[in-house]
Amino acid sequence: MFNLTGKTALITGGGSGIGKSAATLFAKQGAEVLILDLNPENAGNVAGEINSSGGKASVHVCDVSDQQQVKTLVEQFEKIDILINNAGIAHVGKAHTTDEADFDRVYNINVKGAYNLLHVVLPMMIKNNGGVILNLSSIAAVVGITDRFAYSMSKGAVQAMTLSVARDYLSSNIRCNCICPARVxxxxxxxxxxxxxxxxxxxxxxxxxxxxxxxxxGTTEEIATLMLYLCSDEASFITGCDYHIDGGFVKLNN
CATH class of the missing domain: 1.10.287 (Helix Hairpins)
Structure with a gap:
């Protein structure tokens, strides 16, 4: 089960944290992993571990907020079967204490970054008759979290984009879901x-x-396991969903 042999997975922010665990697990399951990260050292370490263990991974340094960089990078690849929009940043602040520069930075990476990858990868998936997209949202998109105004805004946008993409590309055999971790x-x-x-x-x-x-x-490995399921053929009936992986945070925090 959950065999990804023959599939190519692009993982943004794949050099550390959740992205690293996803890259490692997806490669173990047979995927060729494209690690997109701003930090070449971190990404190189992950790719090195994967390749030395018999997997296949490559490093691609790119700023997801720069659409031209994303376009130039993605056009190098013959196909992308799986896209994981994992790259993101956080910010502490209320609406009146969040300055414009910080708001724009969170938006540019968390929202525009995801859009940039979607904008460039979707035509490739359409051409190749299908694909799977998984976006990383957060419980901050569905409940009020103190001092997380900009971050919550960005993850709410990710959820909305997920629904839109899932609806618009049904006929193209493209599935799109998101997961909402609590603290990992x-x-x-x-x-x-x-x-x-x-x-x-x-x-x-x-x-x-x-x-x-x-x-x-949570652990990054626990998050990666859910990501693997949603990106596998075993989840072929699932699209337009958001999954809380949160230790009971949303439903049990009374």
Whole structure:
């Protein structure tokens, strides 16, 4: 089950965190993985691990917010069977404390970045008679999270784009879904806590972990496993859905 042999998967933000686990798992299942990341060192390390283990992965440095960069990169490939829009950034702030530059930065990466990949990859999928798209949203798109105005905005947009793409490309044999993780323990989370809560790292990590009813953060491997299912042929009847993978955060946090 969940065999991806013969398929090419493009994963944005594939050099660390959730993207790294997805790249590793997809390659293990037989996919050729295209790791798109701004950090060539991180991406190179992931690709090196995959290739040394008998998989197939390549590194592609690109700014997802730059459509011309994305277009130039994607046009190099013969086909893309799976697109995972994983690249993203976070921001702490309310509407009145979020300045324009930070708002634009979150939008450009989280929203426009996903659009840029969709805009360029979809014609390729249409030409090749099908494909699968998975967008990374967040529980911040469906519940109110304190001090996450810009981030929540961006992930709500990702959910809306998912529905639109799923509807528009049904006849082209293209499926599009999104997943909504709660807090997942990644290097990004550690850096985020260190930057925004200096001197309170341990306390904040425990507090954020405890906010999931299950009592801990998720792992990147757990997220990647759901991603694999949704991108596999076993999920061929699923499109236009958003999946909460959140330790009970949305439904059980009363």
């Amino acid at each position: 323990h990644t290097p990004f989370v550690d850096g985020f806590i260190a930057k925004n809560y200096p001197g309170q790292e341990k306390e904040m990590f425990e507090k954020l972990s405890a906010s999931q009813p299950i009592g801990r953060m």
